[in-house]
Amino acid sequence: MDYGIEVRDQEAVVCLRGRLTFNDHGKLRTLIGEMGQNRARRQVLDLSSLEFVDSAGIGMLLIAREEMANADKQLILRAAGGQVKRVLTVAQIAKIVPIED
Amino acid sequence: MAFPDAASRHTATPSPSALPGASEPEAAHPADGDKVAVTADLLSTWLGFADVQRRTLDILRGELTRTSDHVESSTLDLSDRFRELAQKALDQSERVAEIVDKAGSVDIDGERVPLDTLVVTMQDVITDMVTNIVTLSRHAMSMVYLLDDVQKDVAELEKSIGDIDGINRQTNFLALNATIEASRAGDAGRTFAVVAQEVRHLSRSTGDLAERMRSKVTAVVKGVRNGHDILRQIANTDMSPQMLAKERIDKTMESLVEQTAHFQSVLQTAAAVSSDMSATIAHVVTGMQFQDLTKQRIEAINDSLVIMGAGLGELEARIRAEVPPGIGVREPQEWLDQLLGRFTLSEMRQRFVRKLLLEGTALDENGVLDLDAGSDGTGGDIELF
Numbered sequence: 001m002d003y004g005i006e007v008r009d010q011e012a013v014v015c016l017r018g019r020l021t022f023n024d025h026g027k028l029r030t031l032i033g034e035m036g037q038n039r040a041r042r043q044v045l046d047l048s049s050l051e052f053v054d055s056a057g058i059g060m061l062l063i064a065r066e067e068m069a070n071a072d073k074q075l076i077l078r079a080a081g082g083q084v085k086r087v088l089t090v091a092q093i094a095k096i097v098p099i100e101d
Numbered sequence: 102m103a104f105p106d107a108a109s110r111h112t113a114t115p116s117p118s119a120l121p122g123a124s125e126p127e128a129a130h131p132a133d134g135d136k137v138a139v140t141a142d143l144l145s146t147w148l149g150f151a152d153v154q155r156r157t158l159d160i161l162r163g164e165l166t167r168t169s170d171h172v173e174s175s176t177l178d179l180s181d182r183f184r185e186l187a188q189k190a191l192d193q194s195e196r197v198a199e200i201v202d203k204a205g206s207v208d209i210d211g212e213r214v215p216l217d218t219l220v221v222t223m224q225d226v227i228t229d230m231v232t233n234i235v236t237l238s239r240h241a242m243s244m245v246y247l248l249d250d251v252q253k254d255v256a257e258l259e260k261s262i263g264d265i266d267g268i269n270r271q272t273n274f275l276a277l278n279a280t281i282e283a284s285r286a287g288d289a290g291r292t293f294a295v296v297a298q299e300v301r302h303l304s305r306s307t308g309d310l311a312e313r314m315r316s317k318v319t320a321v322v323k324g325v326r327n328g329h330d331i332l333r334q335i336a337n338t339d340m341s342p343q344m345l346a347k348e349r350i351d352k353t354m355e356s357l358v359e360q361t362a363h364f365q366s367v368l369q370t371a372a373a374v375s376s377d378m379s380a381t382i383a384h385v386v387t388g389m390q391f392q393d394l395t396k397q398r399i400e401a402i403n404d405s406l407v408i409m410g411a412g413l414g415e416l417e418a419r420i421r422a423e424v425p426p427g428i429g430v431r432e433p434q435e436w437l438d439q440l441l442g443r444f445t446l447s448e449m450r451q452r453f454v455r456k457l458l459l460e461g462t463a464l465d466e467n468g469v470l471d472l473d474a475g476s477d478g479t480g481g482d483i484e485l486f
Contacts, residue, residue, distance in 0.1 A: 022339075029246060055234055055338075055344065056238055056242055058238055059241060059242035059336070091232075092232065
């Protein structure tokens with residue numbers, strides 16, 4: 001997995017690409033740190049280019065949400081598709097993290 | 102008992118061609134008073150005709166009774182079968198209703214659980230399972246991050262112990278120098294030499310302590326690394342396929358409920374049809390009571406035939422008594438031929454022939470019958486044709 005951050009006025013959009021699995025936990029921790037640092041209150045994870053997420057990836061997304069809440073920020077998941085969307089739906093992540101199309 | 106116009110009535114029924122005597126003018130015009138002129142030919146024709154007619158009436162009566170009995174026994178048999186059929190249709194309908202009743206639920210530990218309730222329960226269980234997987238994954242990742250930090254801290258600790266060693270070496274070196282300087286100072290440095298010696302002891306103790314700490318820290322590091330590895334393995338076990346299995350299970354459950362509902366509706370229709378069938382058959386059985394009425398009608402007809410036969414017999418006897426002995430009885434051959442032509446059923450024809458031929462006067466003079474009475478003459482099977 002790799003990512004790119006684009007910080008706008010109201011929100012920071014992080015575009016995740018490839019596969020988000022356990023092996024990316026170090027990278028994701030760095031990303032969470034970066035998201036905590038920037039000034040935007042809304043942190044949007046754009047998942048449109050994410051092809052796959054495993055259960056550890058779901059766990060990391062929830063940790064990210066927690067960290068954002070601790071930093072008084074809001075995490076939003078956007079434009080998930082395919083396997084990622086299916087897993088998010090089955091895991092009922094929408095009950096915990098806002099999901100946008 | 103008198104039937105004044107029985108003869109004319111009977112002669113009028115068949116076609117004139119069948120009764121040659123009926124068209125004679127003498128029979129139609131009575132003379133004055135009690136006496137009329139009748140030809141011997143006409144009388145002999147009438148006597149033959151009356152004989153055959155009386156027997157024919159008997160035969161008809163027998164046939165009617167036979168027919169009525171046949172209809173009665175067949176109707177009773179049919180009614181019984183139909184009743185049986187109605188009962189079976191009813192049983193069928195009950196059995197199907199039972200299936201319909203059971204199709205919508207399953208037996209779990211002796212308790213009937215509706216299928217839709219069961220599906221909801223199972224979906225809840227699976228949802229809980231998925232939720233647990235998500236929670237576990239999150240906790241596992243938190244632990245992974247924690248142990249990542251612990252490993253870093255422990256590495257720091259190892260480095261710090263190394264630092265203590267460095268400091269201790271320097272302390273020891275200083276104490277050694279102090280001892281040398283103290284011995285050079287002679288008596289003046291004697292007490293200082295004692296302090297330097299104590300510092301060297303202290304340094305050795307510190308070195309021992311650092312060594313013990315290093316050994317313990319090494320054990321901790323090893324344990325933390327092992328734990329970290331195990332945790333990584335746990336967190337690295339992808340449970341997303343198990344989570345996605347919920348989709349498949351949900352679809353399967355939905356399909357199961359749908360299919361069961363479809364079966365139920367089809368079976369309900371089947372039960373209704375069986376029930377209708379049973380009702381229709383009951384109507385059929387009721388409808389078959391026509392036989393009672395038919396039987397009564399046939400009995401009434403038979404009673405009339407008895408009266409007619411008796412009247413004819415009496416009249417025949419009276420006329421025979423008045424006829425001179427010279428006048429014989431002439432068989433109404435053409436009429437018989439016509440009558441026989443009507444009996445196409447071999448069994449019926451057989452009975453007719455037996456009655457007329459074997460109880461009456463000879464009949465097969467001109468080959469009307471092809472009778473093989475070879476077996477025992479009067480009774481048994483007489484095959485015709």
